[in-house]
Amino acid sequence: MLLPYDPSSPNFKSAIRTIPGYKLDDEIPIRAMVFESNAIFRLPEYLELAGAGAENPLLVVVDELPIRRDGELLKPLVVDVLTQAGWNPTTIVLKPHDEQSLHTDLYQVRCVQERLVPGAAVLAIGSGTVTDVSKHASYLYGQESGLRVPLVVVPTANSVSAYTSNTASVDVGGVKKTLHSRYLDVLVCDVETLASAPRNATVAGVGDILVAFGSFADWYLAARVGHDKNYSGLPRTLIGPLDEIFGRDAEELRNTTPYGTALLAELLALEGLAQSLANTSAPFSGFEHSISHLLDMMVKQAKQTPILHGTQVVMLTVLTTLAFRHFMDEFNPGDINLDDCFPSHAEMQARVLEAFAFLDPDGVIANECWGEYRKKLDLWHAQRETAQAFLDDWEMIRAELQTIVRDPADLVAILGKMGSPTWFEQLDPPMPEAQIRFAFEHASFIRSRFTLGDLFVFFNWDRDRLWSYVWENARLLAAQTR
Numbered sequence: 001m002l003l004p005y006d007p008s009s010p011n012f013k014s015a016i017r018t019i020p021g022y023k024l025d026d027e028i029p030i031r032a033m034v035f036e037s038n039a040i041f042r043l044p045e046y047l048e049l050a051g052a053g054a055e056n057p058l059l060v061v062v063d064e065l066p067i068r069r070d071g072e073l074l075k076p077l078v079v080d081v082l083t084q085a086g087w088n089p090t091t092i093v094l095k096p097h098d099e100q101s102l103h104t105d106l107y108q109v110r111c112v113q114e115r116l117v118p119g120a121a122v123l124a125i126g127s128g129t130v131t132d133v134s135k136h137a138s139y140l141y142g143q144e145s146g147l148r149v150p151l152v153v154v155p156t157a158n159s160v161s162a163y164t165s166n167t168a169s170v171d172v173g174g175v176k177k178t179l180h181s182r183y184l185d186v187l188v189c190d191v192e193t194l195a196s197a198p199r200n201a202t203v204a205g206v207g208d209i210l211v212a213f214g215s216f217a218d219w220y221l222a223a224r225v226g227h228d229k230n231y232s233g234l235p236r237t238l239i240g241p242l243d244e245i246f247g248r249d250a251e252e253l254r255n256t257t258p259y260g261t262a263l264l265a266e267l268l269a270l271e272g273l274a275q276s277l278a279n280t281s282a283p284f285s286g287f288e289h290s291i292s293h294l295l296d297m298m299v300k301q302a303k304q305t306p307i308l309h310g311t312q313v314v315m316l317t318v319l320t321t322l323a324f325r326h327f328m329d330e331f332n333p334g335d336i337n338l339d340d341c342f343p344s345h346a347e348m349q350a351r352v353l354e355a356f357a358f359l360d361p362d363g364v365i366a367n368e369c370w371g372e373y374r375k376k377l378d379l380w381h382a383q384r385e386t387a388q389a390f391l392d393d394w395e396m397i398r399a400e401l402q403t404i405v406r407d408p409a410d411l412v413a414i415l416g417k418m419g420s421p422t423w424f425e426q427l428d429p430p431m432p433e434a435q436i437r438f439a440f441e442h443a444s445f446i447r448s449r450f451t452l453g454d455l456f457v458f459f460n461w462d463r464d465r466l467w468s469y470v471w472e473n474a475r476l477l478a479a480q481t482r
């Protein structure tokens, strides 16, 4: 694989220790990551590598979805492979327990945890939910019993980076939380299984990687204004030059060739590791994700059909990379009077509550947003000297940003080659400009995470000029791909 850091290489873990920003006491306990054709037929070997034994209980965790691999049902096939090799697997099927579809919550986690006994190992076959439930159940069991549970994961779609992260995204009392969890022991990416997944899943995976064209820069900005102490160049170095990788291999990815399928699985594995090593999702979740979260809230309120997350965030990344371009070209610290850049709590509270009043009649959502936004505003007020340093150091910061932000034209060209939408009218359903503009201009108010969107607010940026630059250039770039 033509990646600077190849997760399937036996030297991977020692190689990444030399990347600047790697904390030397961070040990990744993952024993192997496999990206191969017919990998599922070697599962007995990988289970042993994880520390499981054929004589011990093996729980196979799945959901109800029938997954096909080259036309054949995957889950019965895996059970067959194991049984013939002398293992005695017990299957646990996760089922929805409320009116919602299956999702990761503590109920599901407890269902798996209760079935664990000393010596047992877990084999998870599925996507993000099955992985997170299995991961967190074996983590909690390990915490409570002091016993290590060997954990092997077979992803059924190249859709998320959750497989290799040491966190789990769990619904706790209706609120999605990222909980500290554990790493898996062996990741088994079977190329035929991943290539058989619906195209939507692949599009989602690609989209969530390509946000890095803009999100690395948001993370850098957050560090420069004193809002994130975890920043390092590690995630960017670890995942490699995405513009070159995707520019070269977009068609392999689009056609889910064995090479393209393994490549995407490797990139998602690197993304999960990068977030774990950085201790935050920030490197892959910046301004574009704030806009996307707000759009989701608006779409839900209007009872519209939501756009697939990966497709939505990558389209928004075209806008945010253009916004970075605009900011880098136009920002002049000499124009800024810092006294005007620290709006009062009362002023901002009124702005947030007014902006989001339409989302629900009792103002619960608007108040929740204000609660999050307020944390960011507090920190901004508390660090005025850091804002001053940002102005003083702008030339150096701009030079650094120019190396971090990737070219929006490259991004749109990649989307074109991938056969993905490049313009909002091509989305299904099409998304109107007014809706996107509202989300773009108010995204900062829903989250405590600092991004470029916050600088536009604090520096009282000309919103009409910004929007026409971003929107018109995005439209031109999209027109060039047709």
Ligand SMILES: [Zn+2]
Pocket (backbone or CB within 6 Å): 208, 289, 309, 313
């Ligand atoms: Zn995302």
